[in-house]
Amino acid sequence: MEVWPVLSTVLHDPTMFKSPSVFNPENFLDENGCFKKNDAFVPFSSGKRICLGESLARMELFLFFTTILQSFQLKPLVPPEDLDPTPLENGFITVAPVYHLSVIPR
Numbered sequence: 001m002e003v004w005p006v007l008s009t010v011l012h013d014p015t016m017f018k019s020p021s022v023f024n025p026e027n028f029l030d031e032n033g034c035f036k037k038n039d040a041f042v043p044f045s046s047g048k049r050i051c052l053g054e055s056l057a058r059m060e061l062f063l064f065f066t067t068i069l070q071s072f073q074l075k076p077l078v079p080p081e082d083l084d085p086t087p088l089e090n091g092f093i094t095v096a097p098v099y100h101l102s103v104i105p106r
Ligand code: HEM
Pocket: 005, 007, 043, 044, 045, 048, 049, 050, 051, 052, 053, 054, 056, 057
């Protein structure tokens, strides 16, 4: 028997996330605006087949984004309220929409 784990059902669980279908940092904040660990956030899976590269990926993402944010100011070309971050579906996976940014050295 084959078991296919479908992480998207866990990552979109309405009982675990305030707004599971939209990008909302409040999904990870408590009532005081402090970071709150959510056990349902398992993008690297869990158990025996958990991602072997999790700590490398987390380190890379941290270094990548902190380096960019320390060195540049990022500005959208349109008012932020006009941006729609809803992921695009291609029938198999969802992908982030394309954005154009102005990248200004600090
Ligand atoms: C943001 C980046 C990444 C995400 C979200 C991610 C996510 C995942 C997920 C969900 C699985 C489990 C797939 C399953 O259910 O079988 C997995 C497996 C795996 N990942 Fe990643 N991964 C990332 C980056 C990396 C990197 C950087 C490496 C290595 C340098 C890596 C190496 C692996 C390996 C070897 C497995 C297979 C583990 C096994 O089946 O025993 N991943 N990853």
